[in-house]
Amino acid sequence: MIPDVLLATGAALLQAGGMLAVAPLLKTLIKKMKARLQNRQGPPLWQGYYDLAKLLRKEPVRSETASWVFVAGPRVYFAAAVAATTLVPVLIAAAPLEAAGGILLLVGTLALGRFALATAALDTGSPFGGMGASRDMTIAALAEPALLLGLFASALAVGTMNLGALVRTLLEQEPAWHPSDFLAFAGLFIIVIAETGRIPVDNPATHLELTMIHEAMVLEYSGPDLALVEWASAVKELLYLTLLANLFMPIGIALRAEPVALAIALVAWAGKVFLLAVAVTVVESTNAKLRLFRVPELVSVSLGLAFLALAIRFL
Amino acid sequence: MTSNILILCATGMLVSAYLMVGQKALLTTIRLYGAQSLLLGIVATTIALAEGRHELFVTAALTVTLKAALIPWFLLRTVDRIGIHREIEPALNVPASLLVCLGLTVVGYRVSTGFLEGARGVGHHLIGVALSLLLIGLFLMVTRKKAITQILALLTVENAVFLVAIGVTEGMPFIVELGISFDVILAVLVLGILVQRIVGRFESMDISRLSKLKG
Structure with missing residues (x-):
């Protein structure tokens, strides 16, 4: 028998590796679908990998005034994103490292990554970095409680904060929808758009100083540092979509690690993430970017919806 | 399955x-109203299929054609013609409005448990959502200053009443339903013209200017 620790570590490595491998594809897929909606050809689906490979080959250029915080930022951000992938059930109804913690640890890990990147952006003293960091934090201050509340709402339905156990219980019990689920889903969907820097909140495709948030924060990075940030952002996006798909549509997730069940789970997961990616693309293509001062209003809608999702359970 | 779809659509509304409540672009608000009416149409269709109440198909068809297509199209055209696209600062700012609406939803849901029908199950959620929608609609009417938003708030209230009528009661007599539908479309037409007149005279849709004296 293989000890549990080794098994969990192996599963965690496999899952993190898989997510890292797929994430650039998702990013390019959304870009491609967006281009198609605008009657453009769009990049080839492998473009995300080409970009990363190109950036990783280059030499990093760092400002003379940058300290170790600037160097550590992308690394911590990347590590946090990778660590977070091991806390979420993807194909099997169990997270590899679920013994370590549930919802709170997941949100905390992601917050650590964001903190590292924001401090690193402040480090060089460039106005763009500081501006981006302050904007990112303004949104995060509202988005994070909304994320927590939305996840709590689904945890409350099942009675556990552990994501693996949560999905297991969801799979075993009869599917009965409650308004709370849909409210939480709507709230979390807005959060996903805000956190991944998609259009009503931030525009991932431009470097316009008046509007950019995430791009302003990472403007100083180049070469492998930039590659780490981009890759981690892609992983985070995939992670959020997986979380949404598996918490609210837990169909097809394998209960045990059997080849057939895993194959079905893989197809189901890919399908669900694809559907959500289509939804993100449509939202991005049909909405105009909000003014920066309007963004907190949108995020506070999601905070309200998440709170309501929690409150309705008691009414 | 039926109850799942009903809950999904009601919550969507x-x-x-x-x-x-959360944003001020008029075009988005109109589209949201269209989506809301479409969901109401799905509620009507679902109940018609599940309970074999065929007269509800007519309600669904009326709802979708009038409220999800015709009225949004007319309002979009009106907005296009007068060239005003944004809500001005409402009487209460957005976060505060959201807080009030949260309170209103809690009240609506709490009150819905008092109904015999609403004590549990789907009826509880349908009445709860409908009462919340009604209160939010009234609240929007009070706090927003643009005439178009006020029309949309009125229509939201009307959607809420329909949701209860379709979902919980045996349904309204057909002639009443037809009457209400034509009333609504007439109201929107008249209000649309009124909006254009207001804009023509005051060069703004701000109805608080109507109470100012003109010399």
């Missing part, structure tokens, strides 16, 4: 109302 509530979410659309919250999004209406």
Whole structure:
């Protein structure tokens, strides 16, 4: 028998590796679908990998005034994103490292990554970095409680904060929808758009100083540092979509690690993430970017919806 | 399955109302109203299929053609013609409005448990959502200053009444339903013209200017 620790570590490595491998594809897929909606050809689906490979080959250029915080930022951000992938059930109804913690640890890990990147952006003293960091934090201050509340709402339905156990219980019990689920889903969907820097909140495709948030924060990075940030952002996006798909549509997730069940789970997961990616693309293509001062209003809608999702359970 | 779809659509209507409260672009608000009406149409169709109440198909068809297509199209055209696209600062700012709406939803849900029908199950959620929508609609009417938003708030209230009528009661007599539908479309037409007149005279849709004296 293989000890549990080794098994969990192996599963965690496999899952993190898989997510890292797929994430650039998702990013390019959304870009491609967006281009198609605008009657453009769009990049080839492998473009995300080409970009990363190109950036990783280059030499990093760092400002003379940058300290170790600037160097550590992308690394911590990347590590946090990778660590977070091991806390979420993807194909099997169990997270590899679920013994370590549930919802709170997941949100905390992601917050650590964001903190590292924001401090690193402040480090060089460039106005763009500081501006981006302050904007990112303004949104995060509202988005994070909304994320927590939305996840709590689904945890409350099942009675556990552990994501693996949560999905297991969801799979075993009869599917009965409650308004709370849909409210939480709507709230979390807005959060996903805000956190991944998609259009009503931030525009991932431009470097316009008046509007950019995430791009302003990472403007100083180049070469492998930039590659780490981009890759981690892609992983985070995939992670959020997986979380949404598996918490609210837990169909097809394998209960045990059997080849057939895993194959079905893989197809189901890919399908669900694809559907959500289509939804993100449509939202991005049909909405105009909000003014920066309007963004907190949108995020506070999601905070309200998440709170309501929690409150309705008691009414 | 039926109850799942009903709950999904009813909650969707509530979410659309919250999004209406949460942003100020008129075009988005009109589209949200269209989506809300479409969801109401799905509710009617679902109940018609599940309970074999064929007269509800007519209600669904009327709802979708009038409220999800015709009225949004007319309002979009009106907005296009007068060239005003944004809500001005409402009487209460957005976060505060959202807080009030949260309170209103809690009240609506709490009150819905008092109904015999609403004590449990789907009826509880349908009445709860409908009462919340009604209160949010009234609240929007009071706090927003643009005539178009006020029309949309009125229509939201009307959607809420329909949701209860379709979902919980045996349904309204057909002639009443037809009457209400034509009333609504007439009201929207008249209000649309009124909006254009207001804009023509005051060069703004701000109805608080109507109470100012003109010399």
